[in-house]
Amino acid sequence: MGNDSIFIKACKRHATERTPIWIMRQAGRYLPQYRAIREKTDFLTLCKTPELASEVTVQPVDIIGVDAAILFSDILVIPDAMGMHLEIVESKGPTFDDPIRDRDDLKRLNTDGVTGRLQYVMDAIKLTKEKLAGRVPLIGFSGAPWTLATYMIEGKGSKNFDTAKRFIYSDPNAAHELLQLLADAVVDYLNAKIRAGCDAVQIFDTWAGILSPHDLEEFSLRYIKYICGRLETNGAPVIVFAKGVNALKRLAEITCDVIGLDWTMDLAAARAEIGERKALQGNLDPCVLFAPKEKIRQETERVLARYGSGCGHIFNLGHGILPNTSVENTQYLVSCVKELSVKYHQ
Amino acid sequence: MGNDSIFIKACKRHATERTPIWIMRQAGRYLPQYRAIREKTDFLTLCKTPELASEVTVQPVDIIGVDAAILFSDILVIPDAMGMHLEIVESKGPTFDDPIRDRDDLKRLNTDGVTGRLQYVMDAIKLTKEKLAGRVPLIGFSGAPWTLATYMIEGKGSKNFDTAKRFIYSDPNAAHELLQLLADAVVDYLNAKIRAGCDAVQIFDTWAGILSPHDLEEFSLRYIKYICGRLETNGAPVIVFAKGVNALKRLAEITCDVIGLDWTMDLAAARAEIGERKALQGNLDPCVLFAPKEKIRQETERVLARYGSGCGHIFNLGHGILPNTSVENTQYLVSCVKELSVKYHQ
Numbered sequence: 259m260g261n262d263s264i265f266i267k268a269c270k271r272h273a274t275e276r277t278p279i280w281i282m283r284q285a286g287r288y289l290p291q292y293r294a295i296r297e298k299t300d301f302l303t304l305c306k307t308p309e310l311a312s313e314v315t316v317q318p319v320d321i322i323g324v325d326a327a328i329l330f331s332d333i334l335v336i337p338d339a340m341g342m343h344l345e346i347v348e349s350k351g352p353t354f355d356d357p358i359r360d361r362d363d364l365k366r367l368n369t370d371g372v373t374g375r376l377q378y379v380m381d382a383i384k385l386t387k388e389k390l391a392g393r394v395p396l397i398g399f400s401g402a403p404w405t406l407a408t409y410m411i412e413g414k415g416s417k418n419f420d421t422a423k424r425f426i427y428s429d430p431n432a433a434h435e436l437l438q439l440l441a442d443a444v445v446d447y448l449n450a451k452i453r454a455g456c457d458a459v460q461i462f463d464t465w466a467g468i469l470s471p472h473d474l475e476e477f478s479l480r481y482i483k484y485i486c487g488r489l490e491t492n493g494a495p496v497i498v499f500a501k502g503v504n505a506l507k508r509l510a511e512i513t514c515d516v517i518g519l520d521w522t523m524d525l526a527a528a529r530a531e532i533g534e535r536k537a538l539q540g541n542l543d544p545c546v547l548f549a550p551k552e553k554i555r556q557e558t559e560r561v562l563a564r565y566g567s568g569c570g571h572i573f574n575l576g577h578g579i580l581p582n583t584s585v586e587n588t589q590y591l592v593s594c595v596k597e598l599s600v601k602y603h604q
Numbered sequence: 605m606g607n608d609s610i611f612i613k614a615c616k617r618h619a620t621e622r623t624p625i626w627i628m629r630q631a632g633r634y635l636p637q638y639r640a641i642r643e644k645t646d647f648l649t650l651c652k653t654p655e656l657a658s659e660v661t662v663q664p665v666d667i668i669g670v671d672a673a674i675l676f677s678d679i680l681v682i683p684d685a686m687g688m689h690l691e692i693v694e695s696k697g698p699t700f701d702d703p704i705r706d707r708d709d710l711k712r713l714n715t716d717g718v719t720g721r722l723q724y725v726m727d728a729i730k731l732t733k734e735k736l737a738g739r740v741p742l743i744g745f746s747g748a749p750w751t752l753a754t755y756m757i758e759g760k761g762s763k764n765f766d767t768a769k770r771f772i773y774s775d776p777n778a779a780h781e782l783l784q785l786l787a788d789a790v791v792d793y794l795n796a797k798i799r800a801g802c803d804a805v806q807i808f809d810t811w812a813g814i815l816s817p818h819d820l821e822e823f824s825l826r827y828i829k830y831i832c833g834r835l836e837t838n839g840a841p842v843i844v845f846a847k848g849v850n851a852l853k854r855l856a857e858i859t860c861d862v863i864g865l866d867w868t869m870d871l872a873a874a875r876a877e878i879g880e881r882k883a884l885q886g887n888l889d890p891c892v893l894f895a896p897k898e899k900i901r902q903e904t905e906r907v908l909a910r911y912g913s914g915c916g917h918i919f920n921l922g923h924g925i926l927p928n929t930s931v932e933n934t935q936y937l938v939s940c941v942k943e944l945s946v947k948y949h950q
């Protein structure tokens with residue numbers, strides 16, 4: 259599966275007969291078939307067991323009808339492979355029991371052969387490609403250095419990220435050392451994923467939006483640019499999703515194919531500003547899936563209309579699908595996109 | 605105290621000798637003098653006791669040296685005065701035990717004479733004015749209808765606000781009924797505050813930033829515009845702070861004097877876009893106050909430089925000061941603004 263799929267074509271801003279759709283976190287808790295597997299397996303074991311990871315990766319292709327699969331995993335497998343002890347309790351999110359708090363802590367990180375310790379991911383990619391059998395392309399992903407660093411420093415999710423910010427403000431050199439070693443690990447990891455069979459890759463900078471414009475450039479975008487400049491893509495599109503970042507001109511300078519946008523952004527304005535250089539991915543508010551079907555249809559039409567006619571739009575939510583979303587409404591969203599988008603491609 | 609203060613002048617984009625500063629949540633937990641009072645009094649009793657509320661309001665003027673006081677209160681006193689039972693436990697935020705979940709629940713709200721039941725606020729304003737004795741002006745504030753509604757519907761703080769969004773998507777007419785009755789209450793409340801002696805008022809729409817552009821217009825900005833069009837200001841400047849909203853052109857259409865900006869916005873870009881129509885307030889990242897002094901000074905200079913020369917800037921943080929902030933660093937910030945801003949006003 260590759261260049262002739264509707265998803266890959268849209269990433270490259272080639273003409274398609276309709277707008278493709280996939281959904282961030284489409285393999286996840288809202289699916290009963292996923293929950294059935296999770297009843298027997300904790301989250302991290304699922305990530306690390308290729309047979310199971312590939313099974314849940316394929317579920318939304320079968321059940322929801324999306325145009326791409328995304329390998330089931332977690333962004334924090336990289337710090338885990340560096341020797342930080344990752345625990346994921348779904349009700350309270352990921353935790354590291356011994357977070358990075360100063361320059362000395364960096365010495366604890368085992369940065370040699372990280373990708374080798376993530377062989378289970380590569381094995382899951384190969385199994386998934388077999389199960390997909392060419393039906394849809396497979397996306398691989400990684401967290402961006404800034405987002406990985408926030409978890410490694412905070413040790414858990416945070417409301418204000420004051421510990422992570424205290425770190426970058428108090429010892430910027432140590433912060434850059436951490437971000438650089440993460441950036442190198444991400445380059446290696448994504449290149450290995452592409453070699454293992456991923457047809458596209460997405461870089462998630464979930465917490466880029468908490469930085470001031472100056473800090474955003476220094477601690478987030480600089481490293482995304484570094485990574486994107488070093489990917490051996492072999493034609494695989496690169497998607498950058500820096501949530502909450504409205505500095506579109508800066509995002510457009512990154513060597514990538516697609517910019518992901520959250521639901522607070524206006525697709526028409528974004529396309530006017532950068533749409534000739536990048537494809538755009540997004541951006542329905544995930545909460546719309548809690549609305550009656552009539553509203554889901556109306557808001558789907560609104561997103562499609564805001565992007566407008568022509569190629570280069572990949573439909574998605576503006577953030578991950580929420581755990582208590584109805585499967586039926588999600589299926590309905592996919593059918594709406596498939597039906598309503600045709601007129602924008604004539 | 606009024607038109608000749610540096611804060612009021614800056615709000616009106618009149619020339620001043622330096623940039624004024626005040627700090628959102630400047631009367632609060634980071635001050636030992638505030639914590640001493642809170643040891644004997646719960647949060648809501650403090651809001652409802654004019655003698656104590658006026659005392660903590662004046663504290664940061666004496667201790668930190670800010671150029672304006674803001675009356676100590678909470679945005680949720682309005683739903684409380686409508687008969688919803690507000691509880692504030694500082695570790696978990698505000699809660700309503702019986703939230704609004706459908707149209708019928710609106711009947712429970714006692715919307716007559718709301719401002720009358722907030723007489724304690726007006727009494728606190730009068731006492732505060734006596735204590736300030738003309739040293740600095742006094743700001744009064746209100747939550748915006750959308751932000752008030754999110755708490756009234758969710759019943760507590762929320763990560764994704766899916767309950768509030770489900771409400772507005774499922775029964776938009778009921779949502780508008782709720783927002784309209786809140787808007788009318790806010791008009792009444794802010795007008796009474798101005799009559800009681802407030803020299804300026806600020807409208808906080810803390811959760812405006814979670815809405816898509818279309819929903820932002822329909823459920824948030826429409827009601828802020830309604831309120832601002834009906835204030836009897838008697839010359840008191842009106843500040844609108846819609847956190848996380850980057851639709852500056854839409855904000856600029858509101859009949860108000862000052863637009864507050866969070867720390868993710870670029871002051872130079874904002875000034876270029878709307879700075880001839882509005883004064884701008886902000887926007888240092890509150891986490892910078894956890895940094896070493898050298899960094900605080902450098903970032904203060906950066907914010908001042910991004911706004912640039914001339915009148916119309918009120919220095920503030922981009923969000924409320926965090927509870928574990930150092931008093932010494934906060935005092936240092938104020939001294940930096942007073943010193944470093946002079947050159948931008950020559």
